[in-house]
Every structure is written in structure tokens, then in C-alpha cells.
Amino acid sequence: MRTAVRSVVSVVGVWFVALVALCLCTGTNALAQSTRSASSKAAPGKPTPIKSVPARLAAAKSAEMFVLKSGNDTIAVETMQQNGSEITSAMDARGNSRYTLDVKVDSQSLVSRLEIKAYGEAGTTPTAHAIVAIVDDSVFAQVGTGIQRAATQVGAIPWVNPSFALLQVLVQRARRLGTGPVAIPLFLIEGGRTVSANVTRLGADSTIVEVGGAELRLHTSPNGDVLGGAVPAQHTEIVRHTIPYSATGVALAKPDYSAPANAPYTSEDVRVNTPGSFVLAGTLTLPKRRNARVPAVVLITGSGLEDRDETVPGVNGYRPFRQIADTLSSRGIAVLRMDDRSFGESGGDAASATTADFANDIRAALAYLKSRPDIDERHLFLIGHSEGGEIAPMIAATDPSLAGIVTLAGPALTGREISHAQLAYAVARDTALSAVRRDSIVNGQDAILDSAAAHQPWVKYYLSYDPTATAKNVRVPALVLQGGKDRQINADQAVKLAAALRAGGDKDVTVHVFPELDHLFLVDPTGDPSGYPRLPSKVIGADVLGTIADWVSDHSK
Numbered sequence: 001m002r003t004a005v006r007s008v009v010s011v012v013g014v015w016f017v018a019l020v021a022l023c024l025c026t027g028t029n030a031l032a033q034s035t036r037s038a039s040s041k042a043a044p045g046k047p048t049p050i051k052s053v054p055a056r057l058a059a060a061k062s063a064e065m066f067v068l069k070s071g072n073d074t075i076a077v078e079t080m081q082q083n084g085s086e087i088t089s090a091m092d093a094r095g096n097s098r099y100t101l102d103v104k105v106d107s108q109s110l111v112s113r114l115e116i117k118a119y120g121e122a123g124t125t126p127t128a129h130a131i132v133a134i135v136d137d138s139v140f141a142q143v144g145t146g147i148q149r150a151a152t153q154v155g156a157i158p159w160v161n162p163s164f165a166l167l168q169v170l171v172q173r174a175r176r177l178g179t180g181p182v183a184i185p186l187f188l189i190e191g192g193r194t195v196s197a198n199v200t201r202l203g204a205d206s207t208i209v210e211v212g213g214a215e216l217r218l219h220t221s222p223n224g225d226v227l228g229g230a231v232p233a234q235h236t237e238i239v240r241h242t243i244p245y246s247a248t249g250v251a252l253a254k255p256d257y258s259a260p261a262n263a264p265y266t267s268e269d270v271r272v273n274t275p276g277s278f279v280l281a282g283t284l285t286l287p288k289r290r291n292a293r294v295p296a297v298v299l300i301t302g303s304g305l306e307d308r309d310e311t312v313p314g315v316n317g318y319r320p321f322r323q324i325a326d327t328l329s330s331r332g333i334a335v336l337r338m339d340d341r342s343f344g345e346s347g348g349d350a351a352s353a354t355t356a357d358f359a360n361d362i363r364a365a366l367a368y369l370k371s372r373p374d375i376d377e378r379h380l381f382l383i384g385h386s387e388g389g390e391i392a393p394m395i396a397a398t399d400p401s402l403a404g405i406v407t408l409a410g411p412a413l414t415g416r417e418i419s420h421a422q423l424a425y426a427v428a429r430d431t432a433l434s435a436v437r438r439d440s441i442v443n444g445q446d447a448i449l450d451s452a453a454a455h456q457p458w459v460k461y462y463l464s465y466d467p468t469a470t471a472k473n474v475r476v477p478a479l480v481l482q483g484g485k486d487r488q489i490n491a492d493q494a495v496k497l498a499a500a501l502r503a504g505g506d507k508d509v510t511v512h513v514f515p516e517l518d519h520l521f522l523v524d525p526t527g528d529p530s531g532y533p534r535l536p537s538k539v540i541g542a543d544v545l546g547t548i549a550d551w552v553s554d555h556s557k
Helices: 016-023 057-058 166-177 320-327 354-372 385-396 415-429 435-443 445-455 457-462 468-472 492-503 530-533 544-554
Strands: 062-070 071-084 086-091 097-105 111-119 128-134 138-143 148-153 157-159 182-188 191-203 206-211 212-219 227-230 236-244 266-271 277-286 294-302 334-338 377-384 404-408 478-484 507-512
Touching: 057 182, 057 445, 071 166, 071 212, 086 166, 097 166, 111 138, 111 157, 128 157, 157 166, 166 182, 166 191, 166 212, 266 354, 266 404, 277 320, 277 354, 277 445, 294 320, 294 354, 294 385, 320 334, 320 544, 354 377, 354 385, 377 385, 377 544, 385 404, 385 468, 404 544, 415 445, 415 457, 435 445, 445 457, 478 492, 478 544, 492 507, 507 544
Parallel strands: 157 182, 294 334, 294 377, 377 404, 404 478, 478 507
Antiparallel strands: 062 071, 062 236, 071 086, 086 097, 097 111, 111 128, 128 138, 138 148, 182 191, 191 206, 206 212, 212 227, 227 236, 266 277, 277 334
């Protein structure tokens, strides 16, 4: 299973890689994460409900519904029922992230047991299942027949974003500890590390929670129930309703992938058949003014199950693939972008897939474009971000008919080497760690990676795959783009990737490093992934878009 912070593996994801599949919304540790779109089984424009919920919740006559909104845009919905010490909830978040939680809370308002089940597209059978328990300063997770352990702090609460059920547990735990400001450790299931949540009670009906750099302003009851609130920095609102509950669950609207009004191109919903007998859903933008067949680009998402716009949970307004499609199609180039397999409206199975399998999905997209009478098959390009920047050379190495590839933060190291570098950065910036603890984390990393690889096909492939060996077999033109502030795939890898391309005999290789940009190609003072939600601009600049468009246009002649 791939992580979803748009790196090959998230900065701290080495700790509980096998649990990442359960959240499907991992990434930056901000509360307001969004990863849900409508199922392909829904009628056009209609929302799709959660099909699988805990039995006790489905049988309830009423439940509490939390809605996370940004303006009129619904990001996530969680339906919850609490019966004494037991809480059951069902989460439906944009991007086809759907999971259920069974939570048991002890007399100290601590979570004694957390059961998580993740579901695929409109499925009724869990695609992933784990049971998590925190005992003193250790976290134990049972995934399948294996048990993993990670260190945490005494009194930690397991944290799954954006679960309001667990947010309510946090507030109630703070109430038990006293009336003043309290710091409560949270173990991030999606990151495998422990952070501190600062909880401040303001009078009888208000609570402020600070976690992961985000401030949540909550309206709370005297006993700690969360009644509503907001995350001002992320322009999101939390609304709570008491509702009659039925097993049909809740629903979110389908994302809008249509072309903007008066755009010089059209937007067409397409379906791509694959050799695996499943269908990938996508959007093809086509220039309106064309006298002949037009060049075309396939966009390749980074790691983690992603929608066709490559949106990042919690980074509101970041839709890089929509920007790239808009730019290129405005300049006469068709662009195909797709939901990843098993995600959004696409079918297929991602749980057992490796990077090589995802590459085959892109090959199917190229075959689809070649079958269209309006596409010039002599001028087909690939543009890949992060893991997508690994897949593009992989395909080009076996398909010399491509007109060119563009890599955005494409890796040049093995997954194991990248994980080592990412963890070194993570522990170096954590000033709360002692030198002994830092050494212990770093020295134990390979054992954890190997354990994850034994159960996760993607991780096993990722750890050993060498992108430079493949790059030496590429002969098509290549544009290598990189952010100088990237903390997930550092800028040195762009130089190394370009060197490998040239070493194999590629005569047309261009490298461009943007000094002030991060892994998302956004202006960023530090490049730290935890700061992505707080960046003032979530829009890729004209310099990056222009560089891509100029290069593709020049190579389309």
C-alpha cells in the first residue's frame, strides 16, 4: 500500500507503514483532511453513501453526524454513536476514503482499544483491518496475523484524521485532567509518531485544541461533547447534527472536473480499459480549436491513492493536475488525468499492487489515447509527480515511441535510501528526542521496513527498486524538475536522475531546480511537510507551469 503525502513514503511513515492503508487520508498532520469522491456506481452528479458501517451503528435509531465543510464544499462526514464506554463511527471523506472505527474508552477517558476497518469503492467487505492498543508507552497493532509495536508516551490517544469521535475523546480526556491548559500526547496512526495536543478550556462551552500546527476552536458541552467548531487557518467549519440513522449512511457530492467557463478547451469524462479487466475513470481535456490531431499528455499521480487532480488532504485548494491540464490544453495539448485504481471512480485493486502495476495502468492510458482519432500518437508525453516521476522513466525505458517525459520531484534513490533520508530529517527536527532515542529510532528503522515489506507488496517493491538503473535505458527527451526546498525527495536526486539518463545515452535531458519550492512545487520557507496546510498559496506558479508547457510545446513540433 502506498502512502499519501505525495512522497514515496511519508517522512515518518516508516513506523506503521502497514497501518497507512487503513486511513486512506494520510499525509500532513492537519485536522482538515479530505479524500473522498463519488463512486462510479452512482448516477452522474449523485452522491454515493457508505455501504459498510458497524452493526451497532447501523441498528441505532439516531446518531450524531459531524460534517467538515469549507464554505459550501463538504469535505468529510462522520456518523457516530456513543454508548457508555463504546463509540462506533463511520467516516466518509472526499477521495473515496471510507472507514469505520470501534473505540473502547476506559475510566480515565483513554482509548483502551481501537479497531479500524477500511473499505474500497462502494464495498461491503473491508480491504484493510487493524486492531490497535496502547499499553503504557507502547502501541501494539494487529494487522492480519502480524503484530507491530511502536513507542509512544504514557497516556497517548490514538489519532486518525479527521475523526471527530476521537477528537471528542481528546476533549473529554482533557476535562478529566483539570480545568487549566493540558498537553495530551497523540499517537498518529497515519504517521506512526507521537505529537502533543494542547487543550485549553475557555469557560463552560468553549475549548481550543492545538495539534499539528492547527488551532481548532470548539463549541463543547460541560461533559466534553463536541457540538461544533472551526479550524480558522484552514477555513473549515465543523457542524454537528443529531439525525435519524439508517444503514444507507451518508453521502458526499461528486467533485467537479468540468472545464471552466469560456475555457479554450473541452472536458470529457472517459473510461480506460485495462488488461486487468477493470476500468480507470478519468478526464480528458481537448483544445477546442484544432485542425488536425493534437499532442497529448498523461499525468501520473504520486504515491498514495489519489484522485485525478492529485489533491492533497488538508492542503485546501491544491489541485496541481487541474492546473497543468488547464495550462497545456489552453496551448493546444490534450491532457488525460485519471483517478488511481480502486480510488474515486476507478475500479481495480490497489492493496496488492506495486509501482510496476501502476505503471501498467498508465500504459493502458497511452493505448487509449492511441485509439482516438483526435490524438496524434506520434506526440504522446508522460508527466509524473513523485512516484509518478518514477513511473514515467519506467515506461519510457520500454517505449521509445514516446515524445518525451517530465518528472516532478522524481526519485533517484531506492525506497530504502529515501526512507533513511526522510527519517533522518524527521528525528533531526524533533528537539524533544534525546540522542539515545534518536539512535534507537534510526537503528531500528530497517527492521520495521522489512516487517512491513513482508506484508505489503508495494513496500517490498519500493524498498529495492533502483530508479537510476531504469533511467539508463531511457532514450526519449526528458525534463527533470525539482523543488530546492523539497524535504521528501531532496534536490540532489534531480541531478542524480539526470546523470543516469545521460549516462545511458539520452541526448536530450534538461534539469531545472526551483530554489524556493517544496515537494508540492509550492513556495515554502522550509519545505517541511507538516507545514503544507499553512502555506499562504496552494497554487503552482506560472514559472513551473510555463516551463512544462514550453518544453512540451517545443517537443511537439
